[in-house]
Amino acid sequence: MSITQEERLTGDQIARRQQKAWAKTWQHAQARSPFYRGYPRLAGRAPRAPLPLEEIGRLPTIDKSVLSSHPEAFLCVPPARVVDIVTTSGTAGEPLVCPLTETDLQRLAQGEYHSFRGAGLTRADTVLLAVTLDRCFIAGMAYFMGLRLLGCGIVRTGPATPLLTLRMLERVRATAIVGVPSSLLLLAEKAAEAGLNPASLGVRKLICIGEPIRQPDWSLNRAGELLAHHWQARLYSTYGNTELAASLCECEAGRGGHLHPEFLYLEALDERGRPVPDGQVGELTATTFGVEAMPLIRYRTGDFAALYRQPCSCGRHTLRLGPIVGRASQKLKLKGTTVFPSALQAVLDSFPDLSTYVILARSGSSGADAVEVRLVCRGSGNEALRALRERFQGAVKVVPDLVLAAAADLEALQMPAGARKRRYFVDLRQAPGHAA
Helix, strand or coil: CCHHHHHHCCHHHHHHHHHHHHHHHHHHHHHHCCCHHHHHHHCCCCCCCCCCHHHHHHCCCECHHHHHHCHHHHCCCCHHHEEEEEECCCCCCCCCEEEEEHHHHHHHHHHHHHHHHHCCCCCCCEEEECCCCCCCCCHHHHHHHHHHHHCCEEECCCCCCHHHHHHHHHHHCCCEEEECHHHHHHHHHHHHHCCCCHHHHCCCEEEECCCCCECCCCCECHHHHHHHHHHCCEEEEEEEECCCCEEEEECCCCCCEECCCCCEEEEEECCCCCECCCCCCEEEEEEECCCCCCCCCCEEEEEEECEECCCCCCCCCCCEECCCCEEHHHCEEECCEEECHHHHHHHHHCCCCEEEEEEEEEECCCCCEEEEEEEEECCCHHHHHHHHHHHHHHHHCCCCEEEECCHHHHHHHHCCCCCCCCCCEEECCCCCCCCC
16 A cells, blocks of 8 residues: 555545455454454354454454463464574563564565655655664664665664764765664764764664654653754654554654554553544554564554654544653552653653653562662752752652762663663562562
């Protein structure tokens, strides 16, 4: 489906396309997956009986723990059909193995093609791909395949040293970069140290992956503001998930990542598994369409965001995904209040007298969490702490422990040996479901 066709789809047309794609997924999963063969009984249906998409809520949800404990039960193709194997990052436990068929790879490329087209890229663009294509990660491969399908020129620097990346930008004059925001900020800093103005390198678009660049109200967060300032480029936020083999990317309106309706069906659920109203944050739960090897039905991703169905100013009627506000494993129980680290970061990032910080979470008493913010301030540290306490109280109603620290100590916490990107939240809790 071309982007032009996608822009012209009405709400009714989108619903019909999703129902058709769901019918194929439902039939395929029942016929091929040992895990899903019993699902019709759970929905009150006879085996192989159709299930309307509007009744999908009758089926139970699954999560990564279910998928990782029974991976073979989800496989719908013989091993000989698997042509590529990718894994999750493993930041919250053992990496999950996800097999892909040739059809799955084509679907992956087509999804990224639509996302990049939605961000305004064309075959006239040269795109620097600052994302790794190795270590079994899906992202770099997906972006490369989508850009190839689009016909862009591609510069595969990967996560190279900043100086090498800058040298390539000078030589090839790339018009867009796909990269992690913290890495793009570091690149801008190294450019300034080398006497280069990032804005002079010709980059017009930054496709930002892996880290948030927007607040829930769509405004740029501190990282986004700094990127826009240094690069003088338009920013696009994306959301991707290895298990879903799909991503959603913003258009130029910057009001959420657009769903490509024939690839996924999305829900936002509360803690009891009930749908939340549009615009309200819930756990992103997805059903894949068109996946051969490992289709997933009502898969709870662990990511929390809001969904929006109002038509976008770009002309599309497709569902949009708001900024990710946090992960289930990152939820903090702080002084009787549940809060995501991103809410604390929003306060810290808006504070002009703060140089840098790290949020540390530890297991506390009585089921609560002990949250400490170590920070480096400009000027008077005591005055900054007083002002920060007031901001936390006003914004999130609770105040974490605030501790002044040395910049070198924070650097060691933010960039430990082998780290791929800078950390501003370090989870040291040992309770089940929390990554150490």
